[in-house]
Amino acid sequence: MNPTLKKLIGKIPENILEEANSLLPKGASASKIQKIADKLLEEYDYAKVAAGESVGIVSAESIGEPGTQMTLNTFHFAGVAEMNVTMGLPRIIEILDCRKKIKTPMMEIYLKSPYNKGKDIRKLALSIKETVFEEVTKEFLINIVESKVEIKLNKERLKELGLTLNNLITIIKKGAKGQIQNIKGDSDKITVKVKSKEENLNEVYKFKEKVRKVFVKGIKGIKQVLPVKRGEEFIIITAGTNLKKIFELNWVDKEKTISNDVIEIYDTLGIEAARQALINEVYKVIEAQGLNVDIRHIMLTADTMCTSGVMKGITRYGVVSEKSSVLARASFETPIKHIINAALIGEKDELNSVIENVMLNQAVPIGTGLPGLVTKEKESKK
Amino acid sequence: MNEVFINGKYSGTIENPGDFVKQIKQERRKGVISKNLNVFHDKKSNEIHISTSGGRARRPLIIVKDGIPLLTEKHIKQLQNNEITWSDLVDQGIIEYIDAGEEENALVSFDEKSLTPHHTHLEIDSVTMLGLTTSLVPFGNFNPSARLNAGSKNQKQALGFYASNFPIRLDMDVNLLHYPQVPIVNTIMHEISDYKHHPAGQNVVVAVMSYKGYNMEDAIVLNQGSIDRGLGRSTYYRPSLAEELRYSGGLMDEVTVPDKDIKGFKSEKDYRLLEGDGIIFPEAKVAEDDVIIGKTSPPRFLSGLDEYNLASSTRRESSVSLRHGEKGVIDFILLTENSEGNKLVAVRIRDQRIPEIGDKFTSRHGQKGVIGIIVPNSDMPFTTSGIVPDIIFSPHSIPSRMTVAHLLELIAGKTGSLSGRFVNGTTFNSESEEALREELLSLGFREDGSETMFDGATGLQYKSKIYVGNMYYMKLKHMVANKLHSRARGPIQLLTRQPTEGRAKEGGLRLGEMEKDTFIAHGASLLLKERFDSDRTVIPVSEETGIMGFYDTYNDKQMEPVSSETAEINDIEISYAFKLMLDEFKSLGIYPKLILKNKY
Structure with a gap:
């Protein structure tokens, strides 16, 4: 880098300096470069947000106002199959509230070569889909007299999934521990004698219901799979997520694969990834609605939610509960709770933030309310 | 097997539902069983519902047999000569009332032309699908349904001649239009509803054009000359009541000119219009705060001592005075007594309302708007024949709303006024547009209704032809005089010491939570403090x-x-x-x- 520009390190971010450096005209004189550097610094300072600018409320208004124009509760079809995604305002609320269980969890699984060219894509997709026992059966028959359950199997499905009778028996044994007295397999049916006190039909029925939902194959939580061609690449879109398990597969491109469940990303990849996912997800919704919100507003919101190192929703349990001022917390939902708790421990409000000062009708410490003028009174001669 | 329900209660089964229903209908028409009975055969669930209860909406239809309506020319003649009445037709089984259920089994023809042998009934007239006010909209079949609704809603708010005994009535909040007219373009419903005895609008000349931006966003431009000649002039009446109430202990209110030593005495000036009996005189000009009925009441709470010490009377002032911002003339005074035999005074105030900027007007097609400007007669555009429009209506109100009838009424009104006749604009049965255009052409005007016009201010000819004609316009009851409100200083609430709310209480305009946020967003901290002071x-x-x-x-x-x-x-x-x-x-x-x- 040019030494003149190098002096600016610390005043201007290095990536900007590097860009400037690459744009420097060839053979420019030192004085000219100095001029460029001065101008660069001037422009950079000019572009900075001024102290006392209420960036938070500007962000809130900038996201909130277009929110009023958003079509409520739109369901958008993601391409081909009957998979749908929560979009619009409900989705934004879901993300910003940091809901643990989102309405429509989804993953986009990118594949490593050669699978990303379409090799075995259907087989791979099917292999991660969660299969429960019910899906490989044709019917359940209950023999009341012998308290036995007879399960007829769907052979074609078994073949598709590459499962054998013995596999199934072990799975059932594991899934319904302690309920089985003895289990027998016979080509296309499994007979289970249920452990029960004499003639207790209830036990048999309970076993039947339990065994239906026993997990057989695939990855837990993945309800639907859909191989799609995106651009040149084949990817798998899923309904339901399980990033942790997906990352364990060796044919998955771990760098590109993504879930739309921000909390899950936080759990598996950490806070920085979660922040980025948050920004991406919110921006995706706003973009899909054809609205225009500067990404920096969303970034600021994401930052507020992530600064503590833990994901915090913009709710009374999340970000708002972190506020230091009692009055500020009380002004946002459940005031009695905050006032009573503050009274119990004798909390002190320093009146440092905006909302408390609005309550007291004092100048809020923002914009024109920030600077003060201090003069020294002349000492009287007496 | 069909189940039969009478008024929703199961009462048996029937083998042959078709014949059963047919027989019921026949006997009802003959008068063997009640005319108030309706049957509904639900063929999907094999149920027959017979209803005789009250509260069902039923409507009359002409019975059709083999594609021929039972109502003939003979009946109509007899009706015209008063030989038979409506109920005779019902009794004879020519017209019958059908409820929502029976309607499901009927095939009703909309008009006589489209009758087929499959039809069971015929509408008495095509307009019967509309309500009373909706059928007052001319050329209604050329409007979108939403506009018809809006049009009929607007008509209900129009000022007109509501009752001929208005001088002796004491209705609350009543308006009376001064020179009401019968519409040139009318419908059959105007005749049926005796519209000419309670008209609610005026025929005006409308030019469809923009006027210097003063008729943007549904505003209209009014001609000052037309207003001077009485267009849209109305009177607003509001009565005030005062009663001499009796209280425990033989105390009572008294209608009188309050004494100076009374609690809450206003000022000498406020009582100046009262006569000796404590009531204002008729035709007195009054403005806000003027007392119209002087009244005093006994003290609210009598403590033990005060009760024996009536000499130090601390009666309260409880006069009736004009509200904030109100003005008018005392129109009518009524002295009577209420049901308990106490003195009752009613004073009616009248106020002439000349159209001003902000008053609301509408045509009959849901094209309502407020006055944006009142232009001197001399500055209004005029046609080659010297016609000056009363109202300038913006063409931008037309495309998105698709009120074609609005345009048709204009041309029909023009034709009607030029040839001195009424034009029939009944929905589904109106005079044809072609005929109207032809007639207009024969009267020496352009058949498309447009005319060459000149700018009144400059005298220059407009580059394009302007669509002008006559329309029926109505003044709506929403007038700015009743709504205008502002406040600099004023009353505050007792508890919070914040300004009161609402126009009636001379309240402030709230700077709410979100408005507060905008101040913060601008960093206008000290301004915000001042606003919340x-x-x-x-x-x-x-x-x-x-x-x-x-x-x-x-x-x-x-x-x-x-x-x-x-x-x-x-x-x-x-x-x-x-x-x-x-x-x-x-x-x-x-x-x-x-x-x-x-x-x-």
């Missing part, structure tokens, strides 16, 4: 205890009873709402201690 208070606070005190006038010093004598007490300036909140905390057993500190 309406309940600003100065309160002495003890430095020792942090509790709010008061100013002790007797000792001429600030006080805070909990603190020691020597405690330093300083004034702070906060919003009264916050002071109130601290007081509420105290009532909850929470000690809100204010720690004072110099700002700088």
Whole structure:
């Protein structure tokens, strides 16, 4: 880098300096470069947000106002199959509230070569889909007299999934521990004698219901799979997520694969990834609605939610509960709770933030309310 | 097997539902069974519902047999000669009433032309699908349904001639249009509803054009000359009542000119219009705060001592006076007594309302708008024949709303007024547009209704032809005079010391939560403080205890009873709402201690 520009390190971010450096005209004189550097610094300072600018409320208004124009509760079809995604305002609320269980969890699984060219894509997709026992059966028959359950199997499905009778028996044994007295397999049916006190039909029925939902194959939580061609690449879109398990597969491109469940990303990849996912997800919704919100507003919101190192929703349990001022917390939902708790421990409000000062009708410490003028009174001669 | 229900109650089964229903209908028409009975055969679930209960909406239809309506020319002649009546037709089984259920089994023809052998009934007229006010919209079949709804809603709010005995009535909030007219373009419903005896609008000349932006966004431009000639002039009537109520202890109100020593005495000036009996005289010009009925009431609470000491009468002032911003002339005074035999005084105020900017007008097609400007007659555009429009209506109101009937009425009105006749615009049965255009052409006008016009201000000819014609316009009851409101200083609420709310209480306009946010977003901190200063208070606070005190006038010093004598007490300036909140905390057993500190 040019030494003149190098002096600016610390005043201007290095990536900007590097860009400037690459744009420097060839053979420019030192004085000219100095001029460029001065101008660069001037422009950079000019572009900075001024102290006392209420960036938070500007962000809130900038996201909130277009929110009023958003079509409520739109369901958008993601391409081909009957998979749908929560979009619009409900989705934004879901993300910003940091809901643990989102309405429509989804993953986009990118594949490593050669699978990303379409090799075995259907087989791979099917292999991660969660299969429960019910899906490989044709019917359940209950023999009341012998308290036995007879399960007829769907052979074609078994073949598709590459499962054998013995596999199934072990799975059932594991899934319904302690309920089985003895289990027998016979080509296309499994007979289970249920452990029960004499003639207790209830036990048999309970076993039947339990065994239906026993997990057989695939990855837990993945309800639907859909191989799609995106651009040149084949990817798998899923309904339901399980990033942790997906990352364990060796044919998955771990760098590109993504879930739309921000909390899950936080759990598996950490806070920085979660922040980025948050920004991406919110921006995706706003973009899909054809609205225009500067990404920096969303970034600021994401930052507020992530600064503590833990994901915090913009709710009374999340970000708002972190506020230091009692009055500020009380002004946002459940005031009695905050006032009573503050009274119990004798909390002190320093009146440092905006909302408390609005309550007291004092100048809020923002914009024109920030600077003060201090003069020294002349000492009287007496 | 079909189940039969009578008024929703199961009452048996029937083998042959078709014949059963047919027989019921036949016998009803013959008069063997009640005309109030309806049958509904639900063929999907094999159920027959017979209804005889009240509260069902039923409508009359002409019965059709083999594609021929039972109502013939003969019947119509007899009706015209008053030989038979409506109920005769019903009795004879020519017309029958059908409810929503039976309608499901009927095939009703919309008009006589489209009758087929499959039809069971015929509409008496095509307009019967519309209600009374909706059928008052001319050429309604050329409008979208939403506009028809809007049009009929607007007509209900129009000022007109509501009752011919209005001079002796004491209706609340009533308006009377001064020169009401019968519409040139009318419908059959105008005749049926006797519209000419209670008209609600005026025929005006409308030019469809823009006027210097003063008729943007549904505004209209009005001609000052037309207003001077009486267009849209109306009178607003409002009665005020006062009763001499009796209270316990033989005390009662008294209608009189209040004495000066009375509690709450207003001012000599406010009572100046009252006559000796305490009531204002007719035709007195009154304005806000003027007392129209002087009245005094006994004191509200009598303590034990006062009851025997009536000499020191502390009667209260309880006169009726004009509201804030109200003006008018005393129109009518009524002296009577109420059901308990107490004196009752009613005074009616009248106020002439000449159209002004902001008053609302509408055509019959849901094309309502407020006056944007009133233009002097001389500055209005005029046609080659010297016609000056009364109203200039913006063409931008047309495309998105698709009120084609609005345009048709204009051309029909023009034709009607030029040839001196009424034009029939009944929905589905109106005069044809072609015929109207032809007639207009024969009257020496352009058949498309447009005319060459000139700018009244410059005298220059407009480059394009302007669509002008006559329309029926109505003045709506929403007038600015009843809505205009502003406040600089004014009354405050007792509890919060914040400004009152609403026009009636001369209230402030709330700067709400979101508006507050915009101030913060702009960083206009001090401006925000100033806007919220309406309940600003100065309160002495003890430095020792942090509790709010008061100013002790007797000792001429600030006080805070909990603190020691020597405690330093300083004034702070906060919003009264916050002071109130601290007081509420105290009532909850929470000690809100204010720690004072110099700002700088």
